[in-house]
Amino acid sequence: MASRKPLVMGNWKLNGSKAFTKELIEGLKTELAGVEGCDVAIAPPVMYLAEAEAALAGSKIALGSQNVDVNVKGAFTGDISTEMLKDFGAKYIIIGHSERRTYHKESDEFIAKKFGALKEAGLVPVLCIGETEAENEAGKTEEVVSRQIDAVINALGVEAFNGAVIAYEPIWAIGTGKSATPAQAQAVHAFIRAHIAAKSQAVADQVIIQYGGSVNDSNAAELFTQPDIDGALVGGASLKAPAFAVIVKAAAAAKA
Numbered sequence: 001m002a003s004r005k006p007l008v009m010g011n012w013k014l015n016g017s018k019a020f021t022k023e024l025i026e027g028l029k030t031e032l033a034g035v036e037g038c039d040v041a042i043a044p045p046v047m048y049l050a051e052a053e054a055a056l057a058g059s060k061i062a063l064g065s066q067n068v069d070v071n072v073k074g075a076f077t078g079d080i081s082t083e084m085l086k087d088f089g090a091k092y093i094i095i096g097h098s099e100r101r102t103y104h105k106e107s108d109e110f111i112a113k114k115f116g117a118l119k120e121a122g123l124v125p126v127l128c129i130g131e132t133e134a135e136n137e138a139g140k141t142e143e144v145v146s147r148q149i150d151a152v153i154n155a156l157g158v159e160a161f162n163g164a165v166i167a168y169e170p171i172w173a174i175g176t177g178k179s180a181t182p183a184q185a186q187a188v189h190a191f192i193r194a195h196i197a198a199k200s201q202a203v204a205d206q207v208i209i210q211y212g213g214s215v216n217d218s219n220a221a222e223l224f225t226q227p228d229i230d231g232a233l234v235g236g237a238s239l240k241a242p243a244f245a246v247i248v249k250a251a252a253a254a255k256a
Contacts, residue, residue, distance in 0.1 A: 010238025027241030173213030
């Protein structure tokens with residue numbers, strides 16, 4: 001089995017300001033000084049990529065973004081291209097987040113196109129997948145995550161997941177205070193990896209699968225000891241340097 005380095009990524013969502021961006025990054029650099037064994041990234045709002053790029057200079061923290069469009073340039077008002085993100089040094093790009101799927105009606109097929117655009121540009125897709133509470137209660141978790149993964153495989157081939165990241169986010173556990181138990185999360189992560197392995201064991205062994213459902217200082221350590229959980233996509237806890245640092249340190253310690 002491949003040795004996978006965990007990735008903990010902060011999704012700031014629609015939060016922040018110029019001053020907040022600089023302050024939080026300075027705090028993260030202090031809190032994470034000397035921490036090894038875990039890759040770290042942050043995804044501020046696109047408005048603050050310039051401030052973030054400048055503040056991150058000289059640190060090991062990678063810059064990410066929360067979305068991208070499929071077009072590289074042209075008459076697409078309000079959209080953001082892969083080339084623009086690269087211009088700011090962004091590396092990890094979140095696509096398919098449940099909030100985009102829900103509020104912006106983004107389909108599996110459209111998200112697969114974004115995945116392809118990111119791969120073509122040499123950026124790292126962070127593909128969010130996961131089921132709603134109703135789907136979870138109806139026993140459809142595996143059906144839903146399979147469909148969301150297969151949209152990419154059908155469009156681009158299983159090899160597209162080489163060097164990519166999957167974030168499993170049970171939608172019922174985001175911002176609700178509910179959380180999957182480590183055993184529940186591990187079971188879905190193992191299923192996702194096996195689903196990819198059915199097409200290519202080599203791809204499955206190396207793909208990073210993060211957990212994205214309400215990760216905090218109280219459950220991080222136990223989540224990260226699970227064999228198929230390779231870090232986390234963190235929402236609210238990523239907005240405070242000490243809380244985010246605890247999660248990063250837990251991932252580094254669990255996989256050491």
